[in-house]
Amino acid sequence: MYQARDIRAKVPAASRQRILDQGREVLGVEAQALTLQRDALDEDFARAVELILATQGRVVVSGMGKSGHIARKMAATFASTGTPAIFVHPGEAAHGDLGMLLAGDLLVVLSSSGATPELGPIMTYARDLGCPIVAISAQRHSPMARLASAAIILPKVRETCPVNISPTTSTTLMLALGDALAVATMSMRGITRAELERLHPGGHIGLRLLPVNDIMHVGDRLPLVVATTPMREVLLIMTEKSLGIAGVLDGDGRLVGTVTDGDLRRNIDRLLNSVAGDVMTRHPKTVPDGTYAEDAKAILAANKITALFVMDHDRPDTPIGLIHIHDFNRIGMN
Structure with missing residues (x-):
């Protein structure tokens, strides 16, 4: 050899x-x-x-x-x-x-x-x-x-x-x-950046210009609850979706907070007697749909968080997707 x-x-x-x-x-x-x-x-x-x-x-x-x-x-x-x-x-x-x-x-x-x-x-x-x-x-x-x-x-x-x-x-x-x-x-x-995206669909440049819409979790994959959801049920949903987060909605379907693994640890003493609204973090970080993947990744890094809800462009309080740090690793954008 x-x-x-x-x-x-x-x-x-x-x-x-x-x-x-x-x-x-x-x-x-x-x-x-x-x-x-x-x-x-x-x-x-x-x-x-x-x-x-x-x-x-x-x-x-x-x-x-x-x-x-x-x-x-x-x-x-x-x-x-x-x-x-x-x-x-x-x-x-x-x-x-x-x-x-x-x-x-x-x-x-x-x-x-x-x-x-x-x-x-x-x-x-x-x-x-x-x-x-x-x-x-x-x-x-x-x-x-x-x-x-x-x-x-x-x-x-x-x-x-x-x-x-x-x-x-x-x-x-x-x-x-x-x-x-x-x-x-x-x-x-x-x-424009959108025109460059069409010219560079491959390689690292293509990944940087990829919109979050192309890699985000949608539909049944979204971990969503309402403010009155018992934490026992929230835990089950978070476990099922395996994204380390649950979005909390009000009666009109607007995102009013999130429950993360960190929130669970901070409220461990009263967790099973609480509802999502008691435990959630208000005013969570979000991004609008169409955000470039590299920009979303930068927001995650700057705020030391692992997930972001993606909001409807026309209804900025309504979540339509979720992007997780592992999604960037999955597509090779480490």
Whole structure:
């Protein structure tokens, strides 16, 4: 059986410190570069967002090499924030994939040098179709920047590799600019949280944007009693529902309190001679239906409680569901 070796034993402490210093230097250089990029944003950035907002088709993003990997991520970020977008490989574009670019689309091209030859055919085709072009480059007077409708220029910074060649700082700037373009576009469009929910049904983001209505206990699963219910019966209902709580209703079906395991312990001496109204905690914490799961979970944590009744949106005193801390664990939202 393979056993992992403790590599640290072979690395002198001085070498480890050098590794840490190198890592911190890289992060420091790139952090400074991002600050320079932020301060250098000009009208071309605003123009780029305006062009994207005016686009009737899709945002088509293209780049070669490391810039191509950033372009793929940029297209994915646009799509996930409400702007239809695709990635087109410039090499494949010259061999038939130019057909993926349509009139009404907008082309975003990435190249630090601004002179990547593989981008020539797709930019020429976009120009012939009348598609606006947004260029991201470190060279303001490059062929790519001159052909663009808006050119976002990277500041003059060094790559973090020892010989200042491997794309590192420049691709970090491109990645951040892609996020900035997508988020600015999303903000100007007024994309709502509900719209994002439809775009992110899976994964942790999908769980965070899930409404409590999708996971709450309803109907016969609700532990509900009235204020005059004897505590013997309340205990049976709480045991049957196994949620550690019972909601107490008035004669009109409005929630006026809750009985929790804590209330049972606090009233143990007089419990079996009492009714729900004697033992309940008044003004319990609740949430309206439609509340996002992550918000409900935060309320539970902030108040150190384990369950919340979910109230009808149109009748805010009427419970329609119950959310328990275990429900979040059940769906993987730990």
